[in-house]
Amino acid sequence: MKNILKIFTIVFLASLTSCESFLGNNENPNQATFATPQLVLPNALTSSAVLLQNYNNNAQWITGYTVNAGGFGGWGAIVTYNFTTTTYNTLWENTFDDLINYQYIEQASMEDPSQAYFLAVAKVMKAFDYHMLVDVFGDVPYTEALKGAENVTPKYDDQVAIYTDLVAQLNEAITIFTTAEGANSLGAADVIFGGDINEWAKFANTLKLRLLIRMSSGEASSAFAASEFASMNTSLGFIEDDAKLNPGYIATDGKQNPTWERYHSNAAGSQSAFGRSAVVSEYTFSFYNGNKILDNGRGSASYRAFPADTPLGQLGDLADNDFALANYTAWYVGSGTGSEATNTIGLLKGRTADFPMMLASESYLLQAEAYMKGYLNGDDAAAFENGVKASFRYLYEDISGATSEDWDQDVDYPLYLDDNPNNPLVIYSLATTNVQKLEAIVTQKYIALNMINGQEVWSEFRRTTFPKIANGSINPERTFASILSTSSRADKLPVRYLYASTEFQLNPENVPTGKNQFTDTIFWQSN
């Protein structure tokens, strides 16, 4: 008995003492538990491109860039605007999922002057993501958001207050970009400007311009916008080149340019369902085919088989819309199909093409409006012209950013003017009133951002009601509203999305209830 107890005690103690080493440290051999701003930024920026594309994909059903192709059914809320709280869950989650990475960079670089540029980029990109979120949801969690476990039920902040703070954050970022000393270069982590801080400063300033112009239209925010315009750093300037992102897209699944992946084909060459189930709205097309504006240059750079055989339709028309072209999506103008598709110009330049985060064209057209309205001092006519030209340039560039003799904006832009001699939407000098000028500016923005930034165009339409539509018309060239619209509004359009159902489940005390997608406008929309 004694011996056995002794043996047992020894075994017992031995197992206890060796226990700690036997149990080990539980260190993760599979995933990183630590990162740095340098490692997080490239991923965050690339995610922002995908996020922007998500916003665009949703918005361009509303703005008429895409409509349902013949032969496809099950469109649901896309054609009825009968949104539910589950319709935009992904958008909601993806935005915060991207934002948390910038929040991480901000936290990790805040105390470290050598990381100042990372801090500033994080602030700019937070503003970039957040304003899109506000533009479709209104009040959203902001001051209590992105705090992880510290606050799992963040309150919702007033949309004007959020916009106001985003401008303040952009101001801080601009200050860092222009004055920081001893900060490390962003280096390869900057997949937009390759570490060019001056471009970042201009990008921040242009984004601020976008926000302020929007705020100038809101009753509660116009005074703030005016004071910010008054103190704006105009010597810094705005972007003159397209802000384009490319982490190194290659022809591998999940690593292609996201627009190509969505509308053209996957890396293996299988045609995308989205590229086949969507065609061009007759409304948008009329800005190219001469019915409203004749634009042979950008028309043939943007649309396959332009002008005669581009597949057209009207949103919600389930009977008569054209089928997609066999083997081709409507927005690819190159040759070859599937994996044989060649690089080209236009909207779908190739599998590895840069992704446009903000076009120079938009920068100029924002300036044109600011000059025209006297918010800033400048030549609105010149800015307007530069805006249209920059749009030609973007579309005419091939995948390497070069233009050729075949696609020369210096030839085609004058032709464009000649083809539309009496059209104030093209010839700015023909627009006499401020309303006409605004219509020209925003309509050109609608054309320039066609299939590039539907999100921005939808916001601008809601702010300005341009490009003009005929409320309630069933003529497909006169409105981009769906003929199956359930909207109670005169324009038959929605004005916002509904909060994600996950918020009703997980943050029910805070999420605003009773929002309606036809009546609850965003602060900068007047009606």
Add this chain to the structure above:
Amino acid sequence: MKKILLLGLSLFLVSALAFAQGRKVTGTVTSGEDGMPIPGATVLVKGTTVGTATDLDGQFSLTVPADGKVLVFSFIGTATQEINVGQKSVIDVTLQPDVQSLSEVVITGAAGIESRRVEMGYNATSIETRDVAQGRAANVAAGLTGKVAGMQINTTGSGVNPNVRVVLRGARSLTGNNEALIVVDNVIVPNSILGSLNPQDIQEITVLNGANAAALYGSAASNGALIVITKRGKAGQTRVTIGHTVNAEKVSFYPEIQDQYGSGTVGGYPQEYVPYENQQYGPRFDGQPRPVGRPLEDGSIQTLPYSNTNSKNDFWNTGITNQTDLSISGGDEVSTNFLSAQFLDNDGTTPGDHFTRASLRFNSTRKFTEKFTASLSANYVQNRYDITTATRGMFDHVLQTPAQIPLTNYKDWRNDPFANPNGYYNEYYPNPYFTLDNERENSGNDYIVGNIELKYKPVQWIDVTYRVGISNRYSFYKRTVGQFTYTDYTKGISSSKTDQAGSIRDRNAFNNQINSDLLINFKKAVGTDWFFNLLLGNSVRQNRSKSVINGANGIVIPDLYNVSNRVGEAFAEEDNFTTSQVGVFAQFKTAYKDYLFLELTGRNDWVSTLSKENRSFFYPAANVSFLISDAVAGLKNSKTINQLKLRGGVSQVGQVNLGDDTNFGAYSLQSTFSPSKGFPFGSLSGYSLDERLVAANLEPEITSSFEFGTDFVLFDNRINGSFTYYQSETKNQTIPTGVSAATGFTEYLQNTGIVSNKGFETNLNLTVYSHNNFQVNLGGNYTYNDNSVVSIASDLDRLQISTGGNAQVYAVEGATFPQLIGSSYKRDDQGRIIVDAKSGYPSAAEGQIQLGNTIPKHRLGLNAEFLYKGFRLYALAEYRGGYSIFYEGGGSFDFSGSGITTTYFNRERFTIPNSSYEDPENPGTYIANTNITVTDGGSNFWSDGSFRRNVAENYIVSGDYWKLREVALSYDLPASFMNKIGFIQGATFTAQGRNLLIFTPKSNIYTDPDFNFDDGNAVGIVTLAATPPTRFFGGSISLTF
């Protein structure tokens, strides 16, 4: 176990009986359990002391006095048989097992400790091999369904080797493991092994229903345990058994689909026929010939009568399972051997699906000295699958087939131009036969499970046991999608048909567990009244797993499925996990006068998956058993109350619920970063914060429970039963709660939440009749379980368990768990659906509502057994009730127009039943709707997303059912007949069927509610990923040499 004991007890009876003069009767007494002769059975002339006992061959010879009319045959552990002698001179008797479990019966409990049933302070049920294997279920657990009170077994699908989920006493853990611990030959093994055990190898399964019984096993014992003991060889003659079983499997429940309307798209009214349309909103069938599909390149087009073909239901095959068994068993005084082999070959109901399983077992024991014995148990199982990965898609494609299409004509898609994807009539959905062939998985598992046990008994009152066990699983799969390139002609006319690039996924993995247990057991009797038993134990466990997966999307050369044959970069991923666990435990048992028993246990665990501060935790248990029938003098020797026991216990068990049986919960304590959105791009790497937050200081979940109950045997052993009430509370749940995405994360892993379970388990078995070799036994078990989520987290009253569609599984504070929550209609305060006063259409409510609990509250199993000589008929029926399920495919039926619901109003305008509309004069008040009909009662209503398909309440049905779960009829050829043949000792023929009939409420137009889309806790959703439910029937033959 039982058998060995019985032999020992009965041999001494042989000489005690007197002989008398009269007529000579001879015969053989055999066991109904295995058909083997019973030595030492008593044969008595009724009302006299005249009798004899059977010899070693089970034979007897007795001279019956002239006035002797009835012979009474008895043997311990069997029901007594009375046989009228009449003019017979040869009487063969089959003694059937007693319905009751003997008080002397020994049950193998936790840690391999054998206890007598009378000592046990908790509910435990033993099931013999025959009861498990009689229905010839390929899966051991499936064979237990409905047989044990408190145990719910769900087969999660109807594939060739479906997962089986075993849960005892309800769901305790919201997101952690709720499945019973599986122990094979005293060694804990991963649950997945259950599907790979050969049911013929099993000697006995003991179900320890609650944590009280299983506490010694440590972590995971809170879920109860299934203790499987495999067969050992027996001393004596070598026996060889060969068996073969053939089972057919047929679809037993098709979703109800309409057979009146053919192809036509959603649109205006009246409907127009569209020859290439999958949607079935076309005109009513008229039998007229119509074109089908688009013309082929050569201009040919099919013309078929426009009428229902019922071909959709003919799509499924009759599955065939062939199973061959061989076992050899034998031994002498010092050693025993048992060798078995089984080969199972199964063609499923899905065309082309094939599964094989081969298993080998070798169990051996040897007594080296009086003090030292060793035993070995080794099992190798290999299974191989050749199945489609596209079950969900394929089932959907089948249901998207209009009723006029002769679907089964399109099998030969390689040669038949109308079946080929190029010429297939359906513009939008591929030929399901093509889908099946094109998306495949070849996979397999190789299991090696074994243990070595050494027992040393230095002195009478001490024994030392050391066990080392290993369970190793190597698994692999290759999943492929074939390349298919459409002709230019097809692409030219069909914009929705696009090339398939083909893809490959190749995975290799191993999962390994090593256990080491040391037990020292001290036993001491003090005086005549007291008995003490102290058990000290140490248990060490290590789990390791690794998987490597690579793949390519887009292959170059068709049909070459190697990752080198690809477009673009390859995809590769690896995962590695190691965890360790050390436990020490002690159990103290004392018995007073063999009628009062007390058992105290304590265990401390150290686990590697928790932080150093929290990795050690202790938990105790105590059980009492009181045998009233022995303690109270008046009850001793009572014929009415043979045995009456009261029992009760309390326990606490800690469980670390951080992971699953692949990752074991390793590395869960820290938030992580991963490359996302295509990273790395060449030399540029990038990391993104993962979605999960982790609370500091995670601790184990603690389940505290108590149970009390009674076991009784009444009326001369003719009735036995038990009743157990239990209650448990599990707190400190380790839950990844969903959090508002605005936090930047979507999950927050924290200790929170309390779930309580309570209920009772009862069973009653009776021998209704036993005379002249005819015996009727009836049995029943009823379980009631009610659970409640007491709390989740201070700021959270709902926790989402599953993700995806319009209704999902949740835990809801104050409600039964799990709970379906989903979208519903806007309703007025009287519960009427509010419709639009103009369109007549309803609309979806903004929030989501509770749609019902998904685990049955009531379960009843009823069985009947009829025994006559060598015949045995067994039938088992099961009822489950008090729960709901969500049928996810319902939305697809409505979209396509195949659903029966779409014809309820003949596709005419109708008024939504029980609806109202807002009073235009008094907003906020509602007027009953009797006359506002929906604008379109056809396609536009049924296929609409916003107010039909996305409204989850439309697809919620009651899960209640009655099922004829099992019927088996077997016949053992009589021993006397076998004796004539000589070399064959026994032969048994069986006809068996499973899931033969199911009765559901009329509202359940979809499926068998047992099926589930997930084998985790998210019970209650059935998707098209589960093929239609099936029934099995077949026959088997077994020969013993």
